[in-house]
Amino acid sequence: MQRLIPAMLIIAALIHLIPVTGVLGGSHLAQLYGVRIDEPNLLILMQHRAVMFGVFGLLLIAAALIPAYRPLAFVAGLVSVTSFLVVAWSVGNYNLSLGRVMIADLAATACLLTALAADYWPSRFSTA
Structure with missing residues (x-):
């Protein structure tokens, strides 16, 4: 039980850290998202997005x-992942x-919700 919450947070963090490579430029962003980013303003926004994912990952x-x-990590992480899912859908x-x-x-949503539940209702997740 004591390891469940940190493990779920680390998995969610790793998922958030994957896009950080986008800060290295348009070719990295194209690999991540399957789109070419030729317009400089869009490149700036997407690279900034990559940095923000790094911040979320470090917070987790x-x-x-x-x-x-x-x-704070539960709120920020869940807002991050669910907002993307809602927009994409x-x-x-x-x-x-x-x-x-x-x-x-x-997957990150499932990890965060599991960690949140285990943090706020530990008796439901204990094996004793």
């Missing part, structure tokens, strides 16, 4: 190690690469 790692950070017609991002975000 910190929360795995420091329980006081968990409430509402727009639709996304490519295969974004479909994989959706699967990763569904």
Whole structure:
């Protein structure tokens, strides 16, 4: 039980850290999302997005190690993943690469919800 919450947070963190490579440029973003980013303003926005995912990932790692950070990490992480899922579903017609991002975000959502439940209702997750 004591390892469940940190493990779920670390998995969610790793999912959030994958897009950080996008900060290295358009070719990395194209690999991640299956779209070419030729317009400089869009490149700036997407690279900034990559940095923000790094911040979320680091927050989730910190929360795995420091329980006081968990409430903030749960909220930030769940807003991050569920907002992407809602936007993608509402727009639709996304490519295969974004479909994989959706699967990763569904996995991160499951990890975060499991950690949240274990943190707030530990008696339901204990094996004793």
